Amino acid sequence: MPSLPWHAIDTVLLDMDGTLLDLHYDNHFWMEHLPQRYAELHGVSRAMAEMELQPLFERNAGQLQWYCLDFWSAELKLPVRELKLETAHLIALRPDADTFLAAIKQAGKRVILITNAHRDSLSLKLERIELAPYFERLISSHDYGFAKENPQFWDALQADIGFDPTRSLFIDDTLPILRSAKAYGVNHLLAVKEPDSKKGAKDTGEFEAVDDYRDLIAGL
Template sequence: MSLPDWQQIDTVLLDMDGTLLDLHFDNYFWLEHLPARYAEHHGLSEEEALSELNKSFVGLRGTLNWYCLDFWTDLTGLPVAELKRDVQHKIGFRPHVHDFLARLRELGKRTVIVTNAHRDSVQLKMERTGLDKLVDRVISSHDYREPKESAGFWDHLHRDEAFDPARTLLIDDSQAVLESAARWGIGWLLTIFHPDSQKTPQRGGQFPGIDHFDELEW
């Protein structure tokens, strides 16, 4: 599989966090901000708090609860959606996103954000960035009650959007999601090697990828 041949693509499905938006916000929130607030709330050290939260992470990755702010609110006893607003200044675009989305619009491609983010997170990020105005539609996996790692998500999406899988491109920083989409039959797949601006790019894997959108050829 090669980089996109735009003449063969009608629909572009776009992940949000780590693809269009810098994953640094999410990594900072879940690995630093939330553990610190959890420690304060429960009278623990930050190391103890992170250890307790890590125990809860086991077995959840790739499930809808992993991405559900209501679940984490119940588990931690903290207003997780509200806590995200404390550090919303860290929400930002990855490089060259505006130019990339503008070019897709010029080419007449349908652009749909497909994210595992909870709707409260989606709303906050749209308020902060205006990203929803740059694409045709925004879909959260919570709308379908299936994570993108599940074939059921793609079944729901196909009924909802009626795209041609063979002429559809998915761009996502998650290998598990790309593998799920590949098994389901999405024809074009592209990964992001540098989802978090504060971390070293992670290249490799079975899918072609880029660090930033300015590397794409048109």
């Protein structure tokens, strides 16, 4: 587990899904619930639903529309917002994420949420998990028109909040996003070892990973 040079960190940028919240909700929705409801509402088999959805998912992965509920509602001819409510009981905080948030806020760090989640997804989760009080800002990449994978997201973030990348910590569970942040010059980067509580540890590539948030606040 990495020890952080907290004296050299002013700003903490945090992802939401898979970083602060258990990714099981999102994985279950997109991989299980949505295909099932697509099959039911369009009168096709589950196997046929998956055959139709898979190429769409692959074509749009990592782009802004991948995270956009309006896009998927139109593309799939489904009320995606309403369908997400059907599994909202699965929305859950990752272990001790709130302890970590409270500690870094108490320490006077600037704490900002940056998520690719659509504003409607963000609102749904904030209704169930009290995250907002910990943050100075809650930023969706849809506000800027660029996903976090895109270098232009970081330019837009800089123009918006004015942060020093060399004195910033960014935690995210997606490797292409961490690599995008690294290319921009964000100095302190951490992946997440187990973003989905039902899937076990994942390969975090060249990045050190947080396993237990309580360990991160040592020396804060």
